[in-house]
Amino acid sequence: AQSVTQLGSHVSVSEGALVLLRCNYSSSVPPYLFWYVQYPNQGLQLLLKYTTGATLVKGINGFEAEFKKSETSFHLTKPSAHMSDAAEYFCAVSTGSGNTGKLIFGQGTTLQVKP
Amino acid sequence: DTGVSQDPRHKITKRGQNVTFRCDPISEHNRLYWYRQTLGQGPEFLTYFQNEAQLEKSRLLSDRFSAERPKGSFSTLEIQRTEQGDSAMYLCASSFGQGNSPLHFGNGTRLTVT
Numbered sequence: 382a383q384s385v386t387q388l389g390s391h392v393s394v395s396e397g398a399l400v401l402l403r404c405n406y407s408s409s410v411p412p413y414l415f416w417y418v419q420y421p422n423q424g425l426q427l428l429l430k431y432t433t434g435a436t437l438v439k440g441i442n443g444f445e446a447e448f449k450k451s452e453t454s455f456h457l458t459k460p461s462a463h464m465s466d467a468a469e470y471f472c473a474v475s476t477g478s479g480n481t482g483k484l485i486f487g488q489g490t491t492l493q494v495k496p
Numbered sequence: 497d498t499g500v501s502q503d504p505r506h507k508i509t510k511r512g513q514n515v516t517f518r519c520d521p522i523s524e525h526n527r528l529y530w531y532r533q534t535l536g537q538g539p540e541f542l543t544y545f546q547n548e549a550q551l552e553k554s555r556l557l558s559d560r561f562s563a564e565r566p567k568g569s570f571s572t573l574e575i576q577r578t579e580q581g582d583s584a585m586y587l588c589a590s591s592f593g594q595g596n597s598p599l600h601f602g603n604g605t606r607l608t609v610t
Contacts, residue, residue, distance in 0.1 A: 422604075423603050427599075481544055490539050
């Protein structure tokens with residue numbers, strides 16, 4: 382079975398500081414990995430995805446993530462935090478069986494950005 | 497592309513009542529998913545349709561839950577005899593084509609059972 386663990390339910394950074402949100406996955410098959418962002422009372426918006434190919438993936442709003450197979454990780458980073466980045470972030474893995482596209486989500490990390 | 501639309505945005509109901517939610521996916525998307533999200537948790541998969549066929553249901557989907565997608569376009573999720581534990585955000589998502597295409601989510605329906 383596939384699973385996702387997000388380390389740290391809350392992360393607080395100062396505006397302009399590096400953002401690092403951690404995600405580790407478990408998968409018996411090559412995973413497809415995703416990061417989504419959720420603002421209050423809204424649905425989830427795709428930030429970026431890794432399927433195959435280049436392991437460093439760039440997404441929207443200056444975010445990027447690196448797939449590290451040896452560490453089973455897919456951490457999300459942004460060099461400089463903005464106040465508008467405050468939201469909840471979810472890492473997800475796609476189940477390979479049958480290619481249904483079904484996503485398994487982590488529990489989420491709330492990012493707080495302090496002025 | 498008008499995005500995934502869900503109706504209503506909020507629903508308050510008394511325990512024991514039935515409720516129905518609607519999801520209109522992005523028009524060309526053939527896959528539709530329902531998820532449930534409780535406070536402080538990530539979304540949990542409930543069920544998935546490819547066109548009008550319901551291909552997978554989670555064990556979370558008890559007998560009181562039923563989902564349909566009659567013409568392969570919009571979908572409904574009905575909860576019968578609601579319980580307080582059903583209170584959650586119900587999210588709909590759609591995607592096109594091959595598995596592992598990104599899911600596009602609606603803004604959800606927040607259900608409160610009193």
